[in-house]
Amino acid sequence: MTIDELVLFGTISKPFSFQGQLIVYSNFNSISSKTVFVNIDDSYVPFKLVNSSLHKKNLFKFNLSGINDEEKAKSLVKKEVYIKKDELVKNEDSLDFLINFTLYNKKVFIGPIISTISRIGQDLIVVDYKNKNVLIPFAKQLITNIDKEEQILEMDLPNGLLQI
Numbered sequence: 041m042t043i044d045e046l047v048l049f050g051t052i053s054k055p056f057s058f059q060g061q062l063i064v065y066s067n068f069n070s071i072s073s074k075t076v077f078v079n080i081d082d083s084y085v086p087f088k089l090v091n092s093s094l095h096k097k098n099l100f101k102f103n104l105s106g107i108n109d110e111e112k113a114k115s116l117v118k119k120e121v122y123i124k125k126d127e128l129v130k131n132e133d134s135l136d137f138l139i140n141f142t143l144y145n146k147k148v149f150i151g152p153i154i155s156t157i158s159r160i161g162q163d164l165i166v167v168d169y170k171n172k173n174v175l176i177p178f179a180k181q182l183i184t185n186i187d188k189e190e191q192i193l194e195m196d197l198p199n200g201l202l203q204i
Contacts, residue, residue: 046077046084046122047139048155048166055113056101062113064100064121067158071100077122078104084122135163135178141191143167143176150202153193165193169202176201 050066071092077084088105095101102121107113125139135156143150143165154173155166163178176197185194 043084043122043154043168045124047125047136048157049073049076049121049123050100052078052102052116052119052121053099054117055110056095058110060103060107060109060113062102062104062107062116063095064102065098066100066121067098067156070094071123073123073127075124076102076104078116079120079122080116135165137188138165138178138193141193144192144194145197145202147194174202 049068049071050064053063053065055061056063071089074089075086076089077086079085087107089102090105091101091103093101107116135158138153138156141153143153151168151170151174153165154168156178157164157166157175164175165178167174167176176195182195182197183193184196185192187194
């Protein structure tokens with residue numbers, strides 16, 4: 041599985057029980073996937089999603105096949121969880137429509153938008169820039185044009201933002 045076929049669903053924040061349940065932080069309201077991919081040492085390792093439920097706002101409880109004790113669960117803390125793009129359930133008010141758009145900065149190609157992150161106070165887009173994931177604030181004052189038909193987002197980014 042390659043990153044081009046996946047979208048960031050969330051991040052494993054902590055174990056939930058001694059039986060291997062995990063708490064996953066996500067900006068999605070639901071998940072319909074049967075398989076999730078956990079980024080372990082830059083490899084996307086598939087896990088069967090045995091059970092998932094919404095725990096609290098932005099938090100899911102996951103049971104992954106093969107993760108059945110607290111030690112295994114702890115080894116996955118802070119790992120990113122991905123799902124296949126074609127299994128994405130979009131939130132109506134999210135920026136997920138931008139996934140697969142191409143980002144330009146002052147008419148200069150930057151890269152494809154591979155994910156979005158909604159945080160209180162600041163939404164972010166994740167761009168594949170020179171084979172690295174770069175977080176860029178999605179702020180109205182930075183946007184110069186959104187072309188939904190051509191799937192192009194044009195921005196006027198502050199100097200040095202891409203070098204962080």
